[in-house]
Amino acid sequence: MTVPIGRFADRYGPRNVLLANCLRPAAGYLADLGVHGFTLFVVVASLLFVMDRAGQPLNQTLVGRLIVGAERNRTMGFIHALRNVGFTVGFSLAGIALATGSVTAFRWLFIGNALSFVLTFGLRCLLPSVRLSVTVAAEGGAPAPPVVAPMRNRPFVLVTAANGVLFLHDVILIMVLPLWVANHTSAPI
Structure with missing residues (x-):
């Protein structure tokens, strides 16, 4: 999925594609x-x-264009590090919701996660829009080396x-753990 998203970022800019990528998970969690x-x-x-x-390579691309x-x-x-803190807080809140056994608590976790993506969207709107040039010159103004097709590049593969x-x-965290919780605990589903 990252290749087609990367092509969109090349065409429309990584910030703009990241903005769209923030709203889709918000809708997904709802x-x-x-x-x-x-x-x-x-x-x-x-x-x-x-x-x-799809969002992680876009973050790297945007940071690469904005910061040197x-x-x-x-x-x-x-x-x-911030992402890891977010996972830690999220899994801690999920553990609390699991311990309470409250359907309402679980629903608020999903609503809160969707709202976090809306907040991220708002913050990313503050970033400048950058466009990528597909044919970037090498240092010193020399022509860029030819791009090797990914599947022909054995080390890359x-x-x-x-x-x-x-x-x-x-x-395991996103698919297997929730399935295990649903099938092997008395958590509300």
Whole structure:
């Protein structure tokens, strides 16, 4: 999914595509409130997962266009740390809701998550719009080297495959854990 989203970012700018990507999860988490049954859960959770995966490269692209030098690494580190804090707070609140067994508490978790994406949308509106140039010149004004097709670049394919294995923790947190909670606990569904 990141390749088509990347093409949109090349054409319309990473900030603009990120803005759209903030509103889709907000709608998705509100849609979760109406999910009843395994099939619909898998569909909605899969769409939310795809939206989340698409946003991370867009963040990197936008930071890369707005910030230069060592500050770029520091900014990306801060973004990742803040994301981890958000996950920690979110999973803590989910644990509290699970412990109370309240359907209302679970519903407010989804509403709160949707509102967090609306807030993120508002904050990202403050960022300047940047466009990407697909043919960027190399340093010193020399022509850019030719782009190698990704599937012909063996090191890229190997790193991508390894990255896919390493990202299985996301699937466990986003898909497997909620299914386990629904099937093996007395949590309200």
